[in-house]
Amino acid sequence: MNMLTRFVPAFENLKTPFYFYDMELLRRTVADCKNEMSRYGYQAHYALKANANEPVLKVMREAGFGADCVSGNEVLWAIKNGFPPEKIVYSSVGKTDEEITHAIRHRIFCINCESTQEIDVVNSLAAAAGTTVDISVRLNPDIDPHTHQYITTGLEENKFGISPWEFGRLADILKAATHLRLMALHVHVGSQITDWPVFQRLCERLNDLQDLLCSYDIQANHLSLGGGLGVDYADPDGHPVVDFKRYFDLIYRHLKVRPGQTVHVEPGRSLVAQCGSVITRVLYVKNGQKKNFVVIDAGMTDLLRPALYQAQHAIRQLSSQAPPERYDVVGPICESGDCFGKNISLPQTRRGDLIAIRSAGAYGQTMSMRYNLRDLPSAYYSDDIVV
Numbered sequence: 398m399n400m401l402t403r404f405v406p407a408f409e410n411l412k413t414p415f416y417f418y419d420m421e422l423l424r425r426t427v428a429d430c431k432n433e434m435s436r437y438g439y440q441a442h443y444a445l446k447a448n449a450n451e452p453v454l455k456v457m458r459e460a461g462f463g464a465d466c467v468s469g470n471e472v473l474w475a476i477k478n479g480f481p482p483e484k485i486v487y488s489s490v491g492k493t494d495e496e497i498t499h500a501i502r503h504r505i506f507c508i509n510c511e512s513t514q515e516i517d518v519v520n521s522l523a524a525a526a527g528t529t530v531d532i533s534v535r536l537n538p539d540i541d542p543h544t545h546q547y548i549t550t551g552l553e554e555n556k557f558g559i560s561p562w563e564f565g566r567l568a569d570i571l572k573a574a575t576h577l578r579l580m581a582l583h584v585h586v587g588s589q590i591t592d593w594p595v596f597q598r599l600c601e602r603l604n605d606l607q608d609l610l611c612s613y614d615i616q617a618n619h620l621s622l623g624g625g626l627g628v629d630y631a632d633p634d635g636h637p638v639v640d641f642k643r644y645f646d647l648i649y650r651h652l653k654v655r656p657g658q659t660v661h662v663e664p665g666r667s668l669v670a671q672c673g674s675v676i677t678r679v680l681y682v683k684n685g686q687k688k689n690f691v692v693i694d695a696g697m698t699d700l701l702r703p704a705l706y707q708a709q710h711a712i713r714q715l716s717s718q719a720p721p722e723r724y725d726v727v728g729p730i731c732e733s734g735d736c737f738g739k740n741i742s743l744p745q746t747r748r749g750d751l752i753a754i755r756s757a758g759a760y761g762q763t764m765s766m767r768y769n770l771r772d773l774p775s776a777y778y779s780d781d782i783v784v
């Protein structure tokens with residue numbers, strides 16, 4: 398039994414594959430995050446790249462969250478979806494002049510600068526626009542988040558942020574930057590972090606970095622810890638909502654906040670992963686000599702995470718309660734990496750059965766693509782489905 402069961406009759410009439418979003422779970426997750434965060438007066442900017450669908454953004458906006466964007470188009474999309482510009486932050490290691498100029502024109506909360514070179518460019522573009530721009534500086538805290546190497550972003554060897562050995566130069570550049578105001582210090586060390594001590598180390602490291610920056614006379618009113626909180630991909634029904642209480646308690650206990658400073662977080666995955674599933678139909682069951690394959694109509698073009706990060710999403714068969722068998726669950730794309738799970742136990746499965754790939758709400762639909770000229774998957778929301 399899982400939380401999708403009651404929607405199965407409705408799924409039968411929809412063209413697969415598609416994304417399905419449990420909006421009630423999304424609202425519950427967002428409310429829980431907001432509730433735990435408000436105890437300490439922290440503020441959240443939702444990381445749009447995890448899921449930028451309009452009904453999802455509406456829930457975030459109505460909760461009072463701001464938007465964390467990583468491209469000029471995300472900034473424009475956030476504005477179009479009603480996020481007030483003063484609640485939008487924009488990070489990226491490679492912003493074009495055009496993207497920066499748009500962000501300046503819309504007067505967003507701040508531009509997160511990732512290198513001293515970028516600070517120079519933002520300063521000259523601000524001067525050209527005849528205005529002063531609020532920035533934050535992304536620091537590279539050199540922390541290993543113990544997650545997949547492709548989603549590790551806070552190690553010295555990664556391309557993100559400014560390292561302590563550059564702080565002297567940073568101080569000089571900030572002093573010379575007549576059209577910038579330093580608003581915030583920012584870190585983001587990776588994604589799908591499930592190892593709690595990583596967040597503790599991050600807070601302690603940020604305390605040290607702040608002390609060091611102070612010695613260069615660099616101070617900011619806001620501290621942003623980024624996102625990264627991981628979800629339980631193995632057991633989405635057992636842990637539908639992450640432990641926000643523990644997360645914010647931990648920050649409260651370990652982060653040294655100076656008088657007048659506000660703490661910001663940028664959750665993405667932790668808010669949206671569990672509410673989404675890919676619903677797909679079995680095209681063929683191939684019985685091999687060593688293995689049985691279930692070939693489904695969803696592929697890596699619909700959900701890239703397994704192929705890109707070796708991510709393992711829980712796979713549930715929704716159509717029968719037959720005795721279990723073992724299968725490799727694979728997609729239709731001409732790539733061996735197009736595999737959702739090996740040796741997975743499912744009720745004995747037949748052509749036409751419905752399968753759910755769970756925890757697909759984050760970095761799922763936003764990464765879908767048209768390789769093989771496939772159609773992009775559509776989306777359905779529980780609010781619109783009458784059961």
Ligand SMILES: *Cc1c(COP(=O)(O)O)cnc(C)c1O
Pocket residue numbers: 444446447465467488585587588589623624625626663664665666667
């Ligand atoms: C992607 C990203 C986030 C969100 O990360 P999650 O792991 O989805 O919580 C937050 N901040 C920045 C700067 C990001 O690039």
